Amino acid sequence: MRLEKDSLGELEVPDEAYYGVQTVRCSGNYKIGNHTYNEFPEVIRAMAEIKKGLRHHQQRNRCFESCQSRSYMQSGRRTDCR
Structure with missing residues (x-):
């Protein structure tokens, strides 16, 4: 896990995740199902x-x-988005 910070504080994000702290925060706040x-x-x-x-x-x-x-362009390639 890596520790990321935004304006609301710090949260742990999985090391393999391409998303950041805002996604983790939203997924915790808006539980819609088990998906x-x-x-x-x-x-x-x-x-x-x-x-x-x-x-x-x-x-x-x-x-x-x-x-x-x-560096942003290279990160986009990691999602097979070409």
């Missing part, structure tokens, strides 16, 4: 595609330094 995010890979891929498009836009408009943008 996990891994049961919906199409949703995860769709979210990765949206984030990838945003990264392209931000990179084109120079919202990030090039090294930061490259």
